[in-house]
Amino acid sequence: MSLAEYDEPLPGRQVALVDLLDRLLSGGVVVVGDIVLSIADIDLVRISLRALIVSVSSETSPGTVQDEQDEDAQEGNGRDR
């Protein structure tokens, strides 16, 4: 894929994709949705994706919010990293 085009921010101060993905893929609250690629899977996908931004070895993974009332608790719905 060609990456050069992502280096040039558009007029109107568009946020750099690298900074955006940095936040959207490692920040934000993690709640377990219904469409879970199973926790392990989604981590793998995200890790491969994160490799676009940082070297994998330097990455740490934030924890997952536990469901307080356990209503929707599923197997693996936690910080099973």
Add this chain to the structure above:
Amino acid sequence: MSTEPGTLTYVYAVTRQTEHLTDVVSGLRGIDAAPVTLLADTSDAASDPLAFVVSPVSHRDFNETALKTHFEDLRWLENVARAHHDVVQAVAAAATVLPLRMATVYQDDTRARQALGGQRRTFTQRLAALEAHTEYGVKIYLPPPAASTAGEPSGEVGTAPPTTPGKAYLQRRRIQHHAREKVYEQAQLAAATIEAIAARFTSQRIRHAPQSGALSGPQENVLNDAYLIADEHAQQFRAAMTDAARDFPDIRIEVTGPWAPYSFAMAPADAPVPADGDERAERAP
């Protein structure tokens, strides 16, 4: 409001439902230009109940298999990331917001609402902590090695002129090496300066891993911090960082933001890095 067959409920953020925000959101379009709505926690007795910011997304694109494939597709990812971000920023401009990790999806609004209710205490606490705060990013870049060795034969480091090509080569290498060392020293000093400046305004810092992948630019990123700043200090903080950047002409200090508090959406105990202490391991070069 309820999702039609063939759609799923995509969640952008948590916030509190107010009349004003309902107005703001009614004009918003999310992923695939779908209308954005507030999905309130109906069991929340507060006058401005917790709400998810949601829009319907197609099952075709957001089922597990499709999502896995899409996540490998940078173009698709960028579209979704920008749509997600635009919604979050628009809400953040009008209310305190807790952004969700990208691609949090529920079968329907009912399931999403259940999940919201299940996290009420956590979300309430975190929203309160983030009120009137904004995230800023501060990054340090080193120039590519060639650029920093421009004025090579200065005579400052070398002494007698070299007598053989081999010695000349070694001397050149030594000078280059010396110049690089100086850049690293500057960067370390700059990092300490940034830390000291930021400490005047906040104790909340997240140290992201430096960006070094295919998407990052040619310059070496050695520091990638996020700070949570009270809105009343934002201007001073930015001004102080701009001043600091001027003091370190050989490296590049970049301030990004204002951001919705993506890096601070999780309570400090859940976050990867504490705001203080000596977590140097986080700063892999």
